[in-house]
Amino acid sequence: MHSSWNRVSTIFSHASTALMVLLGLVAATSYLTLPSVEPGNIEIKNVHVYVSLLEAYKPNEAASLRFDLDVDLRPLFTWNTKQLFVYLVVDYLDGPNTTLPSSSTGAGEGLVYSKRPGNEIVVWDRIVTREREARLRIEAGKTKYTLRAVGKKFFGAEPFRARLMYNIMPWVGILSYGTAAESKTAMDWPRPKSV
Amino acid sequence: MDSLKGLAKMGVRQLLLQALTFASVLASGLMMWKTLGLLCNTESPIVVVLSGSMEPAFQRGDLLFLTNFPNEKFEVGDITVYKLPHQGIPIVHRVIEAHDDFSETFSSTVLDQFLLTKGDNNSEDDKVLYGSKMKWLKRSNVIGRVRGFLPYVGYVTIVLNDFPQLKYALLGGLGLLALFQKE
Numbered sequence: 001m002h003s004s005w006n007r008v009s010t011i012f013s014h015a016s017t018a019l020m021v022l023l024g025l026v027a028a029t030s031y032l033t034l035p036s037v038e039p040g041n042i043e044i045k046n047v048h049v050y051v052s053l054l055e056a057y058k059p060n061e062a063a064s065l066r067f068d069l070d071v072d073l074r075p076l077f078t079w080n081t082k083q084l085f086v087y088l089v090v091d092y093l094d095g096p097n098t099t100l101p102s103s104s105t106g107a108g109e110g111l112v113y114s115k116r117p118g119n120e121i122v123v124w125d126r127i128v129t130r131e132r133e134a135r136l137r138i139e140a141g142k143t144k145y146t147l148r149a150v151g152k153k154f155f156g157a158e159p160f161r162a163r164l165m166y167n168i169m170p171w172v173g174i175l176s177y178g179t180a181a182e183s184k185t186a187m188d189w190p191r192p193k194s195v
Numbered sequence: 196m197d198s199l200k201g202l203a204k205m206g207v208r209q210l211l212l213q214a215l216t217f218a219s220v221l222a223s224g225l226m227m228w229k230t231l232g233l234l235c236n237t238e239s240p241i242v243v244v245l246s247g248s249m250e251p252a253f254q255r256g257d258l259l260f261l262t263n264f265p266n267e268k269f270e271v272g273d274i275t276v277y278k279l280p281h282q283g284i285p286i287v288h289r290v291i292e293a294h295d296d297f298s299e300t301f302s303s304t305v306l307d308q309f310l311l312t313k314g315d316n317n318s319e320d321d322k323v324l325y326g327s328k329m330k331w332l333k334r335s336n337v338i339g340r341v342r343g344f345l346p347y348v349g350y351v352t353i354v355l356n357d358f359p360q361l362k363y364a365l366l367g368g369l370g371l372l373a374l375f376q377k378e
Contacts, residue, residue: 023345083252085289085315089271117295120271125291127315129251145320150294150309165272169252174343177272 027173030080034168040071040181042088044162045140049154049192052146061154061192063147065090065123066140069164071180073134076168084134085167086180087125090147092160092189093118116158121147123162159186210374217373237263237339242276242285243349248314249274249287256350259287261339269293269308269334274341277312277332279325285338288312288321294331307334 044067052062067088076084093116123143128134147154164181231240244257253259261276269275271290278285292311309331313320325332355362 027343085252085272087272087291117297119295120293122271122291125315127251145291167272167274170344172345175274175341 023172026080027170030078030170031174031176033078034176035075035078036178037071037073037075037166037180039179040136040164041068042071042162042164042181042183043068044183044187047187047190049190051192052148061149063154063189064143065147066142067124067138067162069136069138069141069181071136071164073128073136073166073180074131076166077131077134080170080173081168082129082171083169084128085125085169086128086136086164087122087167088143088162088164089120090123090160090162091118091120092154093158095156095158119150119157121145123147153192154189155191157189159188161186213374217370220373235260235262235339236265237261239276239285239338242287242338243352244287245284245353246287246314248316249289250316252315253287253344254346256347256353258345258349259341260343260345262342263337263339267340268306269310269337269340275310275312275332276338276341277336278338279329279336281326286312286321286324287341288314288317291320296333309333310337 044065046066047063048065049061049063052060069088073084073086123145124141125144126136128136162183163179166178166180168176168178228240232238234240240261242259242261244253244255244259247255259274259276269290271293274287274289276285276287289312290310291313292309294309296307296309298305298307310333311320311322312332321332322330355365
């Protein structure tokens with residue numbers, strides 16, 4: 001009846017149940033007590049639009065920019081924070097002269113968002129694994145990824161905004177997202193310069 | 196020998212009953228998996244990380260929990276699991292570009308998205324992975340968005356896949372145990 005095999009299996013199943021319950025509680029409590037940050041500063045300077053020579057990206061319009069960044073993400077490091085993924089997002093709507101369908105009025109079912117197609121592009125990112133590296137102060141930072149127009153041109157698109165977002169990746173539990181800084185004004189795309 | 200004698204003593208009814216119990220355990224496992232898939236609206240609600248392209252956040256063998264609700268737009272920063280039409284293995288990478296793509300149907304405007312992904316640990320985006328025919332990922336390629344994380348637990352499946360003999364031994368052992376064990 002109470003063979004050693006029985007005992008081992010009982011202990012093992014009990015231990016794994018207890019572990020799972022504990023991990024569930026950790027995930028729940030850390031999600032209920034999510035930290036937040038004071039809004040920091042992000043400023044975009046020096047937008048540079050050019051005609052790329054790469055044939056793969058038609059109509060070949062690309063952009064890069066420089067930015068100033070000042071944000072303190074240290075409060076986001078709790079005991080259940082494995083790492084932060086910090087990323088700078090540029091977003092803009094397509095201009096009225098682009099691919100907007102002509103009769104997009106009626107409120108249909110399905111997915112209807114803003115009338116104009118939106119675009120979101122990550123231009124810079126950083127993985128932060130330690131609290132002491134979470135104080136970010138960057139001056140005239142360069143974009144890591146080139147902005148590329150998608151079958152349309154930037155010029156004629158609506159002005160763009162930039163925001164710094166973070167993703168808290170936990171040791172165990174639910175992934176959460178937040179905004180750490182937003183540009184105060186929308187900026188216009190300059191006319192392209194040919195390279 | 197002892198167990199064989201026991202098997203003979205059990206008779207056909209007992210044996211069938213054991214087989215039935217075994218089958219119902221399997222069936223309830225499958226039911227739970229499918230129910231979870233239904234609730235999260237995805238074909239595989241839990242996936243195991245197979246590559247190191249999202250390190251140091253996700254390592255080989257970590258478990259990821261996915262949802263894929265149809266009325267949620269993908270945003271940059273979301274970690275998606277996607278499957279390419281010419282490749283069987285699902286890939287876990289982060290969205291770094293999202294462009295809306297409206298198309299008119301009979302009664303409404305439907306949204307699709309052009310997505311570009313990249314592994315946090317990779318230096319290049321996934322344009323090369325998509326191949327020459329595909330420039331962007333569409334919503335239909337994506338299995339789900341990562342919502343939850345549980346480390347290490349999935350490593351068992353990786354070991355079992357790397358050493359198939361172990362898998363058969365384990366399955367056989369469990370099957371025999373289920374047959375011979377009384378109660």
